[in-house]
Amino acid sequence: MPEFLVADWLGTPVWFWAAFLAIVIILTAFDLGFLHKEDRELGIGESLKLSAFYIGVALLFGVWVWFERGEQSGMEYFTGFFIEKALSIDNVFVISLIFTYFAIPAKYQYRALLWGILAVIVLRGLMIAGGAALLAEAYWVLYLFAAFLIFTGIKMFFAGDQPMDVGDNPIVRWISRHMRVTPELHGHRFLVKVRDEKTGRTVRAATPLLLALVVINLADLVFAVDSVPAIFTITTDTFIVYTSNIFAILGLRALYFALAAMVHRFHYLKYALAAVLVFIGGKIFVADLLLGGAKFPAWVSLGVTAALIAAGVAYSLWKTRDGEDEDWLKESDGLAPVDDK
Numbered sequence: 001m002p003e004f005l006v007a008d009w010l011g012t013p014v015w016f017w018a019a020f021l022a023i024v025i026i027l028t029a030f031d032l033g034f035l036h037k038e039d040r041e042l043g044i045g046e047s048l049k050l051s052a053f054y055i056g057v058a059l060l061f062g063v064w065v066w067f068e069r070g071e072q073s074g075m076e077y078f079t080g081f082f083i084e085k086a087l088s089i090d091n092v093f094v095i096s097l098i099f100t101y102f103a104i105p106a107k108y109q110y111r112a113l114l115w116g117i118l119a120v121i122v123l124r125g126l127m128i129a130g131g132a133a134l135l136a137e138a139y140w141v142l143y144l145f146a147a148f149l150i151f152t153g154i155k156m157f158f159a160g161d162q163p164m165d166v167g168d169n170p171i172v173r174w175i176s177r178h179m180r181v182t183p184e185l186h187g188h189r190f191l192v193k194v195r196d197e198k199t200g201r202t203v204r205a206a207t208p209l210l211l212a213l214v215v216i217n218l219a220d221l222v223f224a225v226d227s228v229p230a231i232f233t234i235t236t237d238t239f240i241v242y243t244s245n246i247f248a249i250l251g252l253r254a255l256y257f258a259l260a261a262m263v264h265r266f267h268y269l270k271y272a273l274a275a276v277l278v279f280i281g282g283k284i285f286v287a288d289l290l291l292g293g294a295k296f297p298a299w300v301s302l303g304v305t306a307a308l309i310a311a312g313v314a315y316s317l318w319k320t321r322d323g324e325d326e327d328w329l330k331e332s333d334g335l336a337p338v339d340d341k
Contacts, residue, residue, distance in 0.1 A: 010132070012239035016068075020061070020243050024121065027057065027250065031114065042110055047257035054251025055085075061247060065240070075298035076235040079305050080244030083234070083280070086273055086309045087227050088252050089266055092259045094219045102212040104185070106257070111188050112209055113253035116216045123221060124245050127228050132238045142236075142284060145229035149281030152226055157274035171218055172211075180205040226277065233280050234301060265320045272312020276305055 005015040042050075058081060066074025099109055134141045182205050186192045190210035196203045231241045259266070283301065 010238040012237075016239060020239075020246075023057070023061065024246065024250065027054070028114070028118065042106075042254075042257040044258045047254055050254035051251050051258065054247075054254050058247035058251065061243065065243075072298050073235075073237065073240055075302045076237065076240050077244050079234050079298065079302040080231040080240060081248050082302075082305055082309060083230055083276060084227050084245050084248035086269070086276070086312075087223065087230070088248060088255075089259060089269060091220065091223055091252065092256055094223075095216055095256060096260045098212050098215050098219065102208045102215075104209060104212050108185070108188050108209060110253060110257075112213050112216070113256060115190075116213055116220070117249060117253055119213075119217045120220050120249055121246055123217065124224060124228070124249070125242060127221075127224055128238060128242050128245065131228055131232055132236070132241070135232065135236050142232065146233050146281040146284035149226070149229055149233065149277045153274040153277030153281065156277065157271060172215055175211060175214060179211070181211055182207050185209060230277065230280055233284050234298075266313065266316045268316040268319055269309070269312040272308045272315075275312075276308050279304055279308070 005013065005018065007014055009017060059078075062074060062077045062081060065077045095113070099112075104112065131145075180194075180203065182192060182194060184207075186207050188209065189207060190213065191204055191206055193202050194205045195201070227245065228241075231245060235241060280301065
């Protein structure tokens, strides 16, 4: 193996990073270039199968990390993956509202999500690199992350169910005022050339699909404020932090169409996620104050995280099994189907 491939980069051999990036590129090219060359709506069955495929790839990658880098790294990867995957369900609520607000037909949503994921790969990388740099210079920043997660978890547990008003979002209003946006869609195109009514000249304008894509990526940055500190309280290994985050997000676009149709049935999962955030934030203080600085056992973090998320999913499905809560949950979450115009 060439010498540069075994050299360390951010604490991990370059060939580990190369293998990860190769998998991401192959999956993305296969998805966009083969599975979805044409714009079409993804059915629930296909969504679940494709999502299972992505989850399978992510789990196999975790097994590879386990054998190549040891049990500790493997458990940290799986813990980070499960946390990010569960937190991604909240993203589905917001993405559904954004597509509904901009009246994006289902057949164009997948392509927008794909480009959104590619942007997330870069943005999450920058945020994780920044977090790693902060922790390398000042370990006490980890306590701030932990305290923030505890605060966020408690706030999430007691927060009411207020529907998100996309149109009233200040970022949406700013973009709408400062970007020339066409009133109608132009297929799956993000930018088009139109005639300016005032000058008569041909100008470039954004379509509602681009506006939706921008807002989705801005929303992901907000969600990353929770998820990135969460994984850093599990491990400070940049490779584990980044790969577990990206693999969890990579399959989100496939899972979206199945979750969007039944996301109201996971309403009570937010309480389990709140408990997870409090737990992973609190364990930092427990490890340093009660365990004398010893690292919190990775198997405990993985076990508690998986148990809380599983309990949240099970309780949500049981609570909505007869459709008793579905009407008010849909109304409270502001979800509505998008007409395929």
